[in-house]
Amino acid sequence: MTHHRTCNLCEAMCGLEIELQDGQIQTIRGDQNDSFSRGHICPKAVALKDIYEDPNRLKTPLRRKGKTWEPISWEAAMEEVVTKIQAIQAQYGSNAVALYQGNPSIHNLGTMMNSSAFAKALKTKNLYSATSVDQLPHHFASWLMFGHPLLIPIPDIDRTDFMLIFGGNPLASNGSMMSVPDVAHRLRAIQERGGQVVTIDPRRSETAAKASAHHFIKPGADVYLLLALLQVIFSEKLDKPGRLADFTDGLEQLQALVAPFSPERVSGVTGLSAVAIRDLAMAFATAEKAVCYGRVGVSTQSFGGLCHWLINALNIVTGNLDQAGGAMFTTPAIDILAASKGGQRFDRWRSRVRQLPEFLGELPVAALAEEISTPGEGQIRALVTSCGNPVLSTPNGTKLEKALEGLDLMVAIDIYLNESSRHADIILPPATGLENPHYDLTFHALAVRNTAKYSPALFPKAEGAKYDYEIYQELSHRLRGEPGPFVAESPEQKLALGLQFGPYQLDFEEVKKQKHGIDLGPLEPRFPARLFTEDKRIQLYPDLLVKDLARAEQALQESTSPTFPMQLIGRRHLRDNNSWMHNAQRLMRGRDRCTLYMHPDDAENLGLKDQAQVKVSSRVGSIHLPLEITADMMPGVVCMPHGYGHHRADIRLDVASQYPGASINDLTDETVLDELTGNAAFSNVWVSVEGS
Ligand code: SF4
Numbered sequence: 230m231t232h233h234r235t236c237n238l239c240e241a242m243c244g245l246e247i248e249l250q251d252g253q254i255q256t257i258r259g260d261q262n263d264s265f266s267r268g269h270i271c272p273k274a275v276a277l278k279d280i281y282e283d284p285n286r287l288k289t290p291l292r293r294k295g296k297t298w299e300p301i302s303w304e305a306a307m308e309e310v311v312t313k314i315q316a317i318q319a320q321y322g323s324n325a326v327a328l329y330q331g332n333p334s335i336h337n338l339g340t341m342m343n344s345s346a347f348a349k350a351l352k353t354k355n356l357y358s359a360t361s362v363d364q365l366p367h368h369f370a371s372w373l374m375f376g377h378p379l380l381i382p383i384p385d386i387d388r389t390d391f392m393l394i395f396g397g398n399p400l401a402s403n404g405s406m407m408s409v410p411d412v413a414h415r416l417r418a419i420q421e422r423g424g425q426v427v428t429i430d431p432r433r434s435e436t437a438a439k440a441s442a443h444h445f446i447k448p449g450a451d452v453y454l455l456l457a458l459l460q461v462i463f464s465e466k467l468d469k470p471g472r473l474a475d476f477t478d479g480l481e482q483l484q485a486l487v488a489p490f491s492p493e494r495v496s497g498v499t500g501l502s503a504v505a506i507r508d509l510a511m512a513f514a515t516a517e518k519a520v521c522y523g524r525v526g527v528s529t530q531s532f533g534g535l536c537h538w539l540i541n542a543l544n545i546v547t548g549n550l551d552q553a554g555g556a557m558f559t560t561p562a563i564d565i566l567a568a569s570k571g572g573q574r575f576d577r578w579r580s581r582v583r584q585l586p587e588f589l590g591e592l593p594v595a596a597l598a599e600e601i602s603t604p605g606e607g608q609i610r611a612l613v614t615s616c617g618n619p620v621l622s623t624p625n626g627t628k629l630e631k632a633l634e635g636l637d638l639m640v641a642i643d644i645y646l647n648e649s650s651r652h653a654d655i656i657l658p659p660a661t662g663l664e665n666p667h668y669d670l671t672f673h674a675l676a677v678r679n680t681a682k683y684s685p686a687l688f689p690k691a692e693g694a695k696y697d698y699e700i701y702q703e704l705s706h707r708l709r710g711e712p713g714p715f716v717a718e719s720p721e722q723k724l725a726l727g728l729q730f731g732p733y734q735l736d737f738e739e740v741k742k743q744k745h746g747i748d749l750g751p752l753e754p755r756f757p758a759r760l761f762t763e764d765k766r767i768q769l770y771p772d773l774l775v776k777d778l779a780r781a782e783q784a785l786q787e788s789t790s791p792t793f794p795m796q797l798i799g800r801r802h803l804r805d806n807n808s809w810m811h812n813a814q815r816l817m818r819g820r821d822r823c824t825l826y827m828h829p830d831d832a833e834n835l836g837l838k839d840q841a842q843v844k845v846s847s848r849v850g851s852i853h854l855p856l857e858i859t860a861d862m863m864p865g866v867v868c869m870p871h872g873y874g875h876h877r878a879d880i881r882l883d884v885a886s887q888y889p890g891a892s893i894n895d896l897t898d899e900t901v902l903d904e905l906t907g908n909a910a911f912s913n914v915w916v917s918v919e920g921s
Contacts, residue, residue: 233260233744234684236274237336237662239806240672241403241410242680243270244745245277247687254278264748265680269411271403272804272816277662279813281688285881286644287658288691296879298646298656303695306655311707313638313654314351317611325610327355329597331617332807334358339659339698341670342720343705344615350705354578354587355609357594362623363525365588365908366533367406372574373771374541376761378589379566379674382541382556383407384520385752386415386677389554390424391516393509395451395540396526396912397428400435401801405524408669408676413439415677424516427509429454430526431798432826432868433861444509445863448796448912450499451523452532452781454506455539456490457499461510462546463487468514471548476757479770483542486775498785500863514547518554526798529911532781533903538774545769550756557752558759561674562681562735563727566761575773581607585907593907594623595899601632611638620649621808621874624901624909625849626894642700645809646881648874659697660690668724681728681735682746777905793847793915795831796866799893808872811885823890824857826868827918832858837920844921845869847914849898852891853921867918869893 232247244263248255257275261268280286290306291298317325328348334340348356368378384392384407399412409415416426416439425441428434429451437443446454462468463484470477492503513519521543527536549555576586580596582603597619601609620626633639633652641650642657650656667684690696699717706715725737733749740747757765804816811817825843837843839858844851854869862868874892875885901910
């Protein structure tokens with residue numbers, strides 16, 4: 230039997246062809262006929278089988294009993310969770326319970342459709358998610374400029390002549406905030422048709438190695454380079470917004486704002502020569518079709534919001550927004566944007582301890598530990614985590630781990646007993662990947678082509694198990710105190726309605742029949758009709774962002790710390806994604822990937838040898854890991870992967886425990902944020918390195 234489905238492990242939405250014999254998976258291949266991925270897969274796809282068969286995967290609820298765990302019934306688990314949450318809220322108020330949603334939540338149809346109702350049923354303002362560790366600045370800039378936080382510009386990679394990538398490594402990620410399977414061929418095709426791919430990164434990444442040109446940049450300095458690129462474009466009179474000028478406000482103000490940022494002024498702080506900056510600006514502005522794309526490296530820094538504003542501005546000023554070959558907007562078959570309108574989404578309340586503003590109903594996760602551990606009215610006493618491992622994935626994981634120990638109640642909706650869920654009192658494990666039907670609600674809205682695809686479940690859930698939507702709906706039903714027996718509603722009913730009333734009015738039964746997916750064509754110009762701003766105009770000069778530029782001006786004057794003289798950045802490997810995938814043996818074998826990259830000159834200055842064990846320290850802590858000396862690093866910058874740190878004795882991750890590595894988030898600093906958006910500034914962490 231052959232089963233076709235979409236891989237939901239990352240954003241690329243690759244089509245899979247899975248061969249089964251006697252109910253066992255024999256092979257997982259790329260589906261050559263998939264309308265979007267055209268046969269491409271990465272090594273992670275086979276992890277779907279590993280996860281499904283993983284003996285460490287939890288299938289029944291667990292309750293902590295001292296230092297061990299006991300299986301309990303779903304009824305007992307649900308009753309205990311809801312009773313304890315209600316008791317805590319009755320004693321300390323609604324905000325005493327917090328919810329953290331991890332990255333896999335967004336890759337799961339049932340969670341996507343039901344977790345916000347669960348968050349509402351909790352009636353708490355203490356909502357946190359992985360969004361504030363890597364992508365909040367995208368949403369912030371889109372909200373202020375285009376009127377909707379999900380109206381994200383997507384590079385039209387298949388038609389562009391010039392792709393300028395800031396802080397992104399799509400060859401490892403297969404695109405992020407840009408679903409693009411088979412990205413290697415697509416980038417090569419740009420070069421084969423005479424175009425250029427240029428990367429800006431403190432590391433010569435896998436993508437940089439294949440690019441037409443790569444420029445090292447000092448971590449956190451992208452904002453200055455972007456300002457200077459715009460300055461050159463205006464001063465050389467290369468600005469040509471074209472039809473965008475008819476519905477864009479602020480072009481002249483932006484020109485005046487960037488005027489002081491000449492290439493000569495920012496050369497020192499960025500590490501690029503003035504000539505290189507000027508040449509880059511001219512090449513970008515004179516390319517027939519160009520697109521500037523920024524990802525994790527520019528989101529996870531002190532000026533993430535400013536960076537994404539200026540990236541959008543660069544595309545607008547050169548006439549490359551909403552144009553073929555530029556940054557475009559999708560027309561997804563289910564229009565998730567239509568469900569929520571624009572309007573005020575920022576600073577409606579603040580975190581209790583540090584007074585950090587909310588955005589989109591969430592507080593920055595960098596504030597979570599202090600909200601749990603700081604006594605006083607409004608202190609968080611209970612935490613529910615949903616598909617997340619914040620101890621390894623959020624800044625200063627050590628502090629958060631200590632805070633979790635002090636909770637009155639922790640509930641983890643998770644398939645693994647991991648570094649975070651080990652602190653839970655109760656774990657509720659939902660059915661997993663291949664047991665679920667799937668439709669990518671979010672990533673069809675972020676894809677480089679308009680496509681639609683439904684994947685049926687391959688296997689039934691284990692006997693007595695619950696789907697994630699059943700867990701969220703039942704918890705919500707009980708929390709709301711609704712009368713009568715609980716009956717779960719499958720997400721497919723809402724899916725059918727979404728398709729029927731979407732822009733293509735697709736019939737769900739017809740969509741189901743198209744096992745290779747439906748290609749709905751290339752991205753089309755959508756503006757101004759698609760704008761969510763009240764006046765249907767692009768805001769190129771948003772007040773909040775303009776005011777925030779003062780911070781960047783101030784930082785130009787600041788010097789580095791002698792105690793921590795080097796800058797730390799993260800990296801991702803093609804076989805890494807979320808921390809739980811470290812429990813798939815075939816993704817982990819081979820040489821140790823959790824190493825610290827350092828430039829040869831820095832290693833020589835510090836007297837360090839390749840493969841030596843080194844100690845890396847920051848304001849918040851120290852870790853030990855092997856050194857890898859490579860000229861791919863910019864001098865003064867070191868780099869390590871995220872998602873490691875599997876050394877805790879009582880987690881049930883047999884494979885991951887063999888590859889413990891060290892957690893980058895035992896170094897990252899919860900006090901270092903993009904102060905405007907609240908995103909963690911992982912790329913602005915200063916460290917020292919010594920032999921150990
Ligand atoms: S690139 Fe992403 S979607 Fe494609 S096979 Fe790999 S993990 Fe799955």
